[in-house]
Ligand SMILES: Nc1ncnc2c1ncn2[C@@H]1O[C@H](COP(=O)(O)OP(=O)(O)O)[C@@H](O)[C@H]1O
């Protein structure tokens with residue numbers, strides 16, 4: 368009875384995943400029946416809703432990358448530093464308080480972060496740099512960074528706490544400072560867990576929808592200026608889905624092509640991460 | 652001349668009084684063994700000599716510990732330099748999850764050695780001193796975790812020697828090892844005492860009798876008796892020492 372239930376549950380999980388991938392695939396294939404893959408990859412205009420339709424993924428890709436890169440610049444160093452502080456320096460009672468807070472923060476609905484970006488961070492940036500657009504990549508990506516930070520900190524800290532005490536003792540006994548122990552023993556030994564937390568965070572940044580839809584704008588353009596509006600892949604999908612697109616139309620199919628691109632991107636990221644963590648893994 | 656001197660050394664873990672008024676003088680270039688039943692404070696005492704207790708919260712220490720004449724609990728003491736001078740080998744072999752080579756160079760690099768040639772020399776010298784060179788000289792870049800338990804422990808000894816300590820503290824270094832590995836390490840200690848002062852905690856009385864020059868018997872945080880090893884084992888003056896070494900308790 369119990370094995371049967373468990374088996375059916377896992378079957379459902381597998382089948383749903385397969386189903387999603389299948390739908391993505393068929394719609395994407397249908398899309399590329401109408402739009403050439405060359406245009407999709409090389410064109411720098413993405414205008415599916417205009418009369419003059421162009422389907423170059425580049426603007427969405429650049430928008431997504433810019434958000435992800437800036438968010439990582441915020442989240443990875445601060446997240447790792449927080450994890451090092453919590454696992455190597457903080458007294459037990461500080462950790463007992465901070466750790467649950469991190470876990471709660473990681474669960475705050477992203478729409479809250481989205482309005483935080485629009486109503487707090489954006490005005491702040493605009494007061495410093497007046498020519499910034501109301502909808503801009505910088506504000507959104509900083510807040511995406513803030514959103515993924517607790518996850519980086521919490522997961523990296525888990526990985527570091529799992530490093531056995533005796534390794535730290537070995538280093539201390541050789542005359543290592545606390546910082547040297549953290550940097551030369553604990554971080555390398557926990558590296559695969561830390562990289563896993565980075566990748567998870569990057570995947571969440573790439574897939575983040577609410578914050579960028581609210582704060583980054585909806586202008587699909589190839590720009591490397593974070594003070595301008597950009598559109599990410601996810602924000603485009605939301606945008607189209609909210610409008611009244613006809614099912615079966617090219618606009619609706621484009622959603623799946625973009626979705627497929629996202630899927631491939633995160634998959635690649637995960638594969639790279641697995642490779643890296645296997646390559647540099649320190650077994651203990 | 653005594654290289655280590657403790658005077659009225661007391662240690663508390665919170666409320667728990669773990670060491671009571673310990674007065675010990677340890678000779679240079681000798682092997683001193685600390686014996687006593689489990690929980691009597693041997694490891695705690697050993698850790699007071701290189702301040703490894705600093706890492707444990709709520710530890711309070713009173714009295715003095717002098718290493719080569721310097722009070723190591725005075726403010727302004729550089730703990731990292733102290734630990735470089737007073738090396739430590741633990742009960743469980745604890746090599747880093749790195750290569751054999753990187754394990755040995757870890758300490759020297761911390762203390763500023765960067766020259767490749769110099770590091771190579773340190774690796775060879777330390778591994779030879781720990782009687783491990785012949786077994787590993789062709790696999791220096793292989794992970795230390797591929798070694799057997801006994802080899803790992805000798806690697807940890809080599810790692811400790813690589814920073815050129817004066818004193819080597821060893822906390823039951825053979826208790827996790829098979830008899831053959833144990834014999835190798837005991838043999839090694841006999842050579843090492845030419846160069847280093849060795850303080851070893853052991854649960855194994857035969858081991859203390861075999862290798863040490865002086866033996867200290869601990870009981871419930873107290874130093875019951877401390878004397879030349881033959882005296883402790885053949886002619887102890889305290890009844891409790893006699894009971895312990897004749898196996899009446901512990
Ligand atoms: N980190 C610690 N915190 C609190 N008490 C400790 C700690 N380490 C050891 N003790 C206590 O101190 C006493 C001596 O322990 P230890 O030095 O490990 O003994 P031994 O090495 O002789 O077996 C024991 O009662 C033990 O429970």
Ligand SMILES: [Mg+2]
Nearest residue numbers: 693694695822
């Ligand atoms: Mg012990």
